Amino acid sequence: MSTPDPRAEPGGEHPEGITLSLHEAAPPDMVESMASDVVLELGWGRLIFGQTFSDPEQLAEVLREEAQGRRDICIYAREPHVLVARAPAELFIDPSHTYRWRFYEEVDPAPSLGITVRTLTDPVDADEINRVYVRCGMVPAPTDVIWRNHREVDAVDYLVAVRDDDGTVIGTVTGVDHERLFGDPEQGSSLWTLAVDPAAGLPGVGVALTRALAQIMQRRGRAYIDLSVAHDNTAAIGLYEKLGFTRVPVMAVKRKNAINEPLFTHPPETVDDLNPYARIIADEAIRRGIWVEVLDAEAGELRLSHGGRTVITRESLSEYTSAVAMSRCDDKRLTRRIVSEAGIIVPMGRLATFDEADHEFLAEVGDVVVKPTRGEQGKGITVGVTGPDDLDAALARARQQHPEVLIEQRAEGDDLRLVVIDHKVVAAALRRPAEVTGTGKHTVRELIEAQSRRRAAATGGESRIPMDDVTEATVREAGWSFDDVLPEGTRLRVRRTANLHQGGTIHDVTASVHPELRSVAVAAAEAIGIPVTGIDLLVPDVTRPDYVFIEANERPGLANHEPQPTAKAFVDFLFPGQPGLPQAWTPDEAERDRAESKKAERKP
Template identity: 80%
Template sequence: MSTELGPEHTMADTTEPHTTTEAITLGLHDASPQHLVDAMADNVELELGWGRLIFGQTFAEPTELAEALRREGPGRRDICIYARESHVLVAMAPHELFLDPSHTYRLRFTGEQQEAQKSPVAITVRSLRSIADADAMNRVYVRCGMVPAPTEVIWYNHENADAVEYLVAVRDDDDTVIGTVTGVDHERLFSDPEQGSSLWTLAVDPAASLPGVGEALTRELAGIFARRGRAYMDLSVAHDNAAAIALYEKLGFHRVPVLAIKRKNAINEPLFTPIPETVDDLNPYARIIADEATRRGIHVEVLDAETGEMRLSHGGRSVVTRESLSEYTSAVAMSRCDDKRLTRRIVGEAGVVVPRGRLATFDDGDHDFLAEVGDVVVKPTRGEQGKGITVGVTTDEELDSALARAREEHPEVLIEQRAPGDDLRLVVIDGRVVAAALRKPAEIIGTGKHTIGELIEAQSRRRAAATGGESVIPIDEITTATVAEAGWSFDDVLPEGERLRVRRTANLHQGGTIHDVTADVNPQLCRVAVTAAEAIGIPVTGIDLLVPDVTGEEYVFIEANERPGLANHEPQPTAAAFIDFLFPGQPGLPQAWTPEHAPG
């Protein structure tokens, strides 16, 4: 199980159910004895980049604490925890402060030193090794809808603040960062008499598709603090985050009566002001656009949550959108994208390389073409989300089945020579590539205990949870055939650590995963994508190419999507670029860091 927690549910607290001893321990936060207050540092504020952690128990005067919260900068999210009289503090500035609707959980360490358990299969939990790790942490934050932190802040804390502990979870095969957690040692930070610690910003990349990442990060951090002799580790989790709460309770956390206080700002608005229910009903592809517009002060009116239709308004400008499709995409451009045969002809005439292909005639001519090229892809000329597409057709029997499958989606079917390489999606907005990503077919990793069928079902549940139900692995004849081609059946137990691809196409709606390569893609491939978009006459599109190597220039055009899923490409600023296109000159919120923010 993995969890994705934003700063609004970031902090960790761990405790036994209420006992007399526990009540005395918590008394420090409500009415600290003076000798305990004197033993601590005064007015402790810890800069973490996305905002400050303000430790309320270190403030003797509530007026100073209130003023500290009111100093929050734009685009940041400060959190105050352990205020002695939270209700009084909020009452001092009710128009600016509010009680965070989160629960605090505590894991109390026993006398025996807690040992970190073995990480799940295929991942390793470790400390930061370079500033590139800090940058990768931010990618995970953004994918989870969290406020990122300047990499220099993360690296400064890692190098200079011994009270801050950053951990990352990385894939064993390519060292890609797929999860992160931040810990704070209260004893090292301000000589905490309670010997406490806390967990913050636990985040797992929703596209990671590996189980147990959040649990592994939490266990490793707890082990570090336990071995230092700390008494407990605290965290804060949104009251309605059932999955995260279930994980923490499984690990031995218990709720404690500790409150967090935040300042009313645009980022926190959903926590203190009810938002229209229809905004919550938007799928991730529309929601990312609504959130970006809201951050910029652009009014969002949901016209139809099911289809993702919204009206965005600012000043005298109003635009209707359906996810990344807007009024500025013409009906002609849409029709060109919708007909894959027409798209091929248009981009081919513009000099873009397209594979050999033919419109299926459902006779011997189709079989002759297969015999000539040896390996084909069969797809309906109209359709989306990979429906009706069969990849890797090499025999006459497979061709007949693939043609019938495609014909169920649309009467006209395209047969193309299959080109080698990986599926590269390039998002073009207003004449420039803003994101590039490799899309890979769904795969599972063996545990040595579960059958392939069980692993597929578990992986499908994780993909669905990570994408709001948008991505699942179909259990159909294609999945069955793909597994069989590799020499397995659904009832076989896959050995621990062994990877098995269970779909041929990389479509995200069929369980595929996406891997950002924006920094690595060859500029020539970007030029090809822009050329294709301009030829079609479409301002916002996803251009799909097959490439042997993203750093090379070799490619074959696959298709163009008139409504690319921008949420799939975080942390690249796809939603920001889309809003820039719709509302030129409307800036986003600044996120700056200066040396005076460095921890003391």
């Protein structure tokens, strides 16, 4: 990366996104003097270096200029309490700690974990950084800002952690070199937006990124690297202290905006107790000015009110889903019959009779899925049953959840969830079973437990990998045991089903799913008579029309599909006329999409 010297004379050219000037009173012999009024644009917001401002009123004014939807941070203000006093209705002191790693000794590299930490090589990397940001609930940045900073600003370093096996970006961190940016006499640097994809499945990615950035700064002769961490993030604080960071008396100041609101005000009493599936709806409603009352935080029940209209919801289930539609989804056998009569393809299946007829069906189709006719979150389901003894065990397991059990021929393909809201497909995602990646040091059991903790943390406790007979059997079928050390880089699937509550991961395919699959999802929802649902299909390829219908969920987890606008679509359905719903795919577009596909097929 190259850029003009940020300590150039006042009026000289600087890379777009950096605002600074030299102190006017600086003597001629101090050519390395610190620049003043330094503001660095990072896309998600601006870093405002408070120690470069001599006038607190000017600093307060810069903070007031924060753009909508951004998250500016003023760090190193000389007197943060005085700064806030200049605009107490607009500014607040961030409840975070600043930690510093002083480079007294050489920074050791992180051990090999099946990843490579590198800088950006292509604008696509900027998109991948934003994908990780969104998965971590962080504010994304315009990709052109990331790429421009990478190419033109030698004070900014973007690093990404990339899987060695498939090249997927699973983590990122941003570094700022204070000496290069404004001639810092302390020779400092700082670390920002450290983020690791919750579905990464590899331990130590954050440590590797932190060490790699620290090594870069140390090689340049920097004295330390700082970072800011929430005061109650005990896990992160423990990790940083283990690396060698110590707390320093440095405060950050932020502007009171909608993004920062939880930091300076108390949310409604039990909103923080909601699970992610109810919280995403509450947040969207609050954003639109809809009154939110939590009726039962544990159950995710809300009362939403606006303009004389009141609706009670339980996560994505509302009063507008009829009891009949809900019962149709609840009974998988009934769901099969209804969608099959609507012309939708379902796998061969039968209601278990718990006798020889079940074994005869297995012998006929060779491979089956056994599941209770009623239930959710994948409980009691066994996939890949091929032998009589396994069938009997699977039937007994399913029968513990409900006395009626369904046996279906197992179809090949990936598990595709399509979210249909008000006759529109608003999101589509592939769901994959839980898997772990070997480090060469940890046992399979340890890897599963670590991945389960990460999934639980990322989903508010909603997703965990059960350490049960099914997990053990899945591991054993792959040729391993819980006590084996999995070689570095080896990926092991530890569950047969892609259920998110059992540690599965979700991968957005909304932009690429075939129009016929969208049409099938809408048709299934209409046949059942349900306005909000998650339609599950097994598909060999999301870009092709082939599928087999599996089931319909009357309460799909909208939070699983971010950044797709599922919560916006849901609230728009509940309160028609409220702004905020992007264009979604509608059934009327199916014919147009099919026509375009046929045109493409006719071309030589």
